[in-house]
Amino acid sequence: MSGLSVRSDNPAHPMRKRELQTLPRNLATSNLLREDSDDENMFGPPQLSNFGSALVCEKENIGPGRQIFKHRLQAESALVHKKNNDTLGSYFNAPGSHTTTYFEGHSDSTMLGSFKDNQQSMTTFNPPQTRTDSGKTYTFNDASPSSSKLKNLQQTLKDELSTRGTRRRNRRFISSRLSLLGPAKRASSSNTTPDRSAIGDDSYSFQPLLTNSPAKVENRSAYSVFHDSEQSVLPPTNGNKDTSATYENIEFGELNPYQYLKKHNLPTTELPNISRAYFERQKGQNRSVALRKNSLTKDAIQSRLASASASASLSNSPFLRQNEPIKREHSLTKREPRRKVSGGPANNISKALSSPALDAATTRKAFDDANDEISREGKYGIIKTPNNSNSHYPKREVLSNIDINSSSTKQPLLKKLKHANGRMEDLQATTNKEHIVSVERPEEIDLPRNFPNTDAKKHVEIVEPATSTNHVSLKPSTAGSEQLQRKRPTVCINGTEYEKLELLGRGGTSKVYKVRNSANNKVYALKRVSFDEFDDASLDGFRGEIELMKKLETKPRVVRLIDHEMNSGVLHVVMECGDHDLSQILAQRSDMHLDVEFVRYHSQEMLKCVKVVHEAGIVHSDLKPANFVFVKGILKIIDFGIANAVPEHTVNIYRETQFGTPNYMAPETLVAMNFTSDQSSEQNKWKVGKPSDIWSCGCIIYQMIYGRPPYGGFQGQNRLLAIMNPKIKIVYPEKTPSGDIVPKTAIDTMKACLERSPSERWTVDEVLGGPFVNPVAVTHFFIRDLIKNSVKYGFNQRELSTDRIEELADDVWRRLGDFRL
Numbered sequence: 048m049s050g051l052s053v054r055s056d057n058p059a060h061p062m063r064k065r066e067l068q069t070l071p072r073n074l075a076t077s078n079l080l081r082e083d084s085d086d087e088n089m090f091g092p093p094q095l096s097n098f099g100s101a102l103v104c105e106k107e108n109i110g111p112g113r114q115i116f117k118h119r120l121q122a123e124s125a126l127v128h129k130k131n132n133d134t135l136g137s138y139f140n141a142p143g144s145h146t147t148t149y150f151e152g153h154s155d156s157t158m159l160g161s162f163k164d165n166q167q168s169m170t171t172f173n174p175p176q177t178r179t180d181s182g183k184t185y186t187f188n189d190a191s192p193s194s195s196k197l198k199n200l201q202q203t204l205k206d207e208l209s210t211r212g213t214r215r216r217n218r219r220f221i222s223s224r225l226s227l228l229g230p231a232k233r234a235s236s237s238n239t240t241p242d243r244s245a246i247g248d249d250s251y252s253f254q255p256l257l258t259n260s261p262a263k264v265e266n267r268s269a270y271s272v273f274h275d276s277e278q279s280v281l282p283p284t285n286g287n288k289d290t291s292a293t294y295e296n297i298e299f300g301e302l303n304p305y306q307y308l309k310k311h312n313l314p315t316t317e318l319p320n321i322s323r324a325y326f327e328r329q330k331g332q333n334r335s336v337a338l339r340k341n342s343l344t345k346d347a348i349q350s351r352l353a354s355a356s357a358s359a360s361l362s363n364s365p366f367l368r369q370n371e372p373i374k375r376e377h378s379l380t381k382r383e384p385r386r387k388v389s390g391g392p393a394n395n396i397s398k399a400l401s402s403p404a405l406d407a408a409t410t411r412k413a414f415d416d417a418n419d420e421i422s423r424e425g426k427y428g429i430i431k432t433p434n435n436s437n438s439h440y441p442k443r444e445v446l447s448n449i450d451i452n453s454s455s456t457k458q459p460l461l462k463k464l465k466h467a468n469g470r471m472e473d474l475q476a477t478t479n480k481e482h483i484v485s486v487e488r489p490e491e492i493d494l495p496r497n498f499p500n501t502d503a504k505k506h507v508e509i510v511e512p513a514t515s516t517n518h519v520s521l522k523p524s525t526a527g528s529e530q531l532q533r534k535r536p537t538v539c540i541n542g543t544e545y546e547k548l549e550l551l552g553r554g555g556t557s558k559v560y561k562v563r564n565s566a567n568n569k570v571y572a573l574k575r576v577s578f579d580e581f582d583d584a585s586l587d588g589f590r591g592e593i594e595l596m597k598k599l600e601t602k603p604r605v606v607r608l609i610d611h612e613m614n615s616g617v618l619h620v621v622m623e624c625g626d627h628d629l630s631q632i633l634a635q636r637s638d639m640h641l642d643v644e645f646v647r648y649h650s651q652e653m654l655k656c657v658k659v660v661h662e663a664g665i666v667h668s669d670l671k672p673a674n675f676v677f678v679k680g681i682l683k684i685i686d687f688g689i690a691n692a693v694p695e696h697t698v699n700i701y702r703e704t705q706f707g708t709p710n711y712m713a714p715e716t717l718v719a720m721n722f723t724s725d726q727s728s729e730q731n732k733w734k735v736g737k738p739s740d741i742w743s744c745g746c747i748i749y750q751m752i753y754g755r756p757p758y759g760g761f762q763g764q765n766r767l768l769a770i771m772n773p774k775i776k777i778v779y780p781e782k783t784p785s786g787d788i789v790p791k792t793a794i795d796t797m798k799a800c801l802e803r804s805p806s807e808r809w810t811v812d813e814v815l816g817g818p819f820v821n822p823v824a825v826t827h828f829f830i831r832d833l834i835k836n837s838v839k840y841g842f843n844q845r846e847l848s849t850d851r852i853e854e855l856a857d858d859v860w861r862r863l864g865d866f867r868l
């Protein structure tokens with residue numbers, strides 16, 4: 048069952064037929080058919096019209112218990128938008144819909160829907176089955192004889208609406224174009240409606256365009272005036288509604304629709320039609336091209352496989368592989384608008400290759416232009432006239448004879464060609480997967496023979512020995528390192544080869560290297576001292592150092608001697624290698640705040656080294672931070688260059704030369720030297736002893752706390768004079784330059800080490816056991832117990848001498864040391 052069913056309360060009413068006959072007229076006069084209605088009105092909510100009014104059910108006509116149905120909107124929408132009667136009918140008369148029962152009085156309806164069998168629908172609106180016009184109610188029934196008329200009416204409405212929509216879109220499109228033209232252009236556009244009489248009737252023909260009604264044809268034909276000479280541009284349509292067919296045979300050439308329109312001075316209203324024809328044609332062409340390219344790509348793959356198996360290197364050239372499967376489609380390139388590229392073929396190539404949006408067409412054009420340039424210049428041979436329009440590019444057999452070495456001037460262009468081909472190959476490799484791009488065969492060029500095998504230049508051997516300049520070995524770094532190793536100097540000491548790795552430091556007469564034993568690959572420090580063979584004093588000094596190191600080689604706090612050799616004015620001493628010396632560590636912390644624990648720990652380590660030397664009866668006499676090195680975390684003493692064995696029970700020894708470092712030298716060593724006028728041999732000797740090393744240790748502790756040695760503020764010889772001058776006292780600020788508080792115990796220790804009188808200085812054991820280096824910790828319990836015992840002791844011993852109190856203090860102190868909290 049289909050169709051619109053309108054039913055009145057009285058189907059036999061005489062007014063019914065008449066009203067039905069007047070209905071189309073009402074529809075025609077409704078706003079739906081208004082000529083000048085715009086799209087918004089057309090497709091928006093329907094306006095109240097006569098027809099719309101007719102859709103309103105009068106309450107009295109519906110009957111008691113029935114609500115007035117005012118869904119004009121739905122009714123009109125249904126009438127306008129439903130395209131077929133089936134849909135329309137199903138909309139109104141679908142099973143279970145509310146229309147049937149509505150008029151049977153068994154259901155109720157609201158604005159949101161109707162009720163049937165007490166079931167409410169919130170989604171389906173009741174259609175306006177009853178409509179009143181001028182107080183009359185119409186009932187549409189499928190069985191009505193006017194059903195066919197209604198169908199026709201619906202069809203007419205639909206046609207009109209679609210036509211009007213198309214017209215509206217055209218107007219919008221054209222008006223936007225016109226707005227771009229500016230007033231003058233718009234005026235001329237509108238002037239494309241010339242007065243026939245004024246122009247001459249014979250020179251113009253009127254072309255009926257988009258229209259459905261004769262009246263519109265007449266009106267619109269006024270906009271379609273063309274000169275005779277342009278008849279072929281826009282052939283007559285003979286009233287054909289589908290105006291796109293009018294433009295089927297138009298030759299656009301390289302023009303786009305708009306250019307075509309402007310060129311032929313067509314009215315802008317025709318632009319949509321021309322565009323439609325233009326794009327329809329493009330669509331067909333694209334489809335055919337895509338099919339052709341797909342087949343070409345398959346050919347290309349097969350060709351590549353074939354060329355890959357070929358032994359000739361030239362046939363493996365990407366340049367040739369690229370061109371082999373190419374078949375030029377002349378019509379295709381003709382269709383594509385070509386860009387004008389300035390700067391010649393070279394620029395074209397570079398632009399094409401440098402373009403981030405490199406595509407097949409760009410690369411192809413660069414390739415073509417390069418070939419064209421080669422051909423024009425004629426440097427590489429005679430250009431053959433293309434045999435046919437589909438063969439414009441050189442054949443691979445011809446290119447195989449090109450000798451790029453025959454002329455140096457040819458190389459840049461050929462390089463460009465190769466480069467372009469490489470890019471084209473990459474491009475094709477990519478596009479082959481997509482089957483959308485074909486690469487065209489370049490124009491045939493007859494080039495000179497002996498074209499070199501360019502692939503041979505690119506050949507890279509991986510494993511073979513280097514026989515050519517292009518050879519690349521897998522082991523360049525290994526070979527390089529071997530060469531470097533060979534270049535490293537080696538020193539042979541007592542038959543053992545040592546390879547010099549780096550310079551660790553240098554002294555007054557020596558250089559110390561980090562070396563590696565070639566036999567066992569162990570790393571050592573090698574001290575190399577140059578001396579005058581005939582300087583007996585120096586020779587004795589070096590021999591004495593070696594002897595001391597041998598004597599102390601078992602001591603863990605002395606750097607271990609490995610080997611030594613002395614000949615030809617050079618002393619080589621191999622010893623265990625340290626990581627950092629103490630001077631490097633102090634320099635690293637120069638900008639840092641005072642760390643008492645750091646000072647305490649390194650003071651301990653240093654004094655332990657000195658203790659070992661002193662216990663061996665040796666005075667180092669040149670202690671300085673640089674002479675202590677950390678070997679695997681243990682501070683060790685080095686450099687016994689001016690050290691001397693101190694005879695047992697001897698406090699001081701005297702040396703004839705002074706090599707010590709002034710910053711850390713004890714005053715007694717300087718006072719004893721010949722800064723006096725007396726040059727006698729006795730006074731010309733340096734007095735050194737164990738207390739001198741303690742002074743040096745005091746200077747190093749002072750530097751660790753205050754950042755510089757005690758007399759570090761003096762420069763040059765003034766420093767020596769200041770050290771010797773007893774009136775110049777060493778200051779011990781309570782705070783460091785950076786404001787850190789210096790512990791009292793640290794100050795006391797420094798004072799004890801830097802006593803001007805050697806006999807008043809603490810020994811190494813005293814410093815090691817001192818409150819700073821070896822602090823004693825007490826607990827609250829210990830203090831409470833101490834007080835308790837003291838009170839008891841005092842109660843019994845009312846009289847206590849100072850000495851007795853001192854004895855008691857020493858006893859407690861000793862016990863605290865043993866207690867070791």
Ligand SMILES: Nc1ncnc2c1ncn2[C@@H]1O[C@H](COP(=O)(O)OP(=O)(O)OP(=O)(O)O)[C@@H](O)[C@H]1O
Pocket residue numbers: 551552553554555556557559572574606622623624625626628673674676685686688706
């Ligand atoms: N065994 C070693 N391990 C690591 N580094 C060392 C070793 N021996 C010396 N050095 C480094 O080499 C530097 C110089 O060595 P050394 O102290 O023997 O020369 P020197 O005392 O300046 O000589 P001189 O006594 O002639 O002044 C040291 O400051 C130290 O940094």
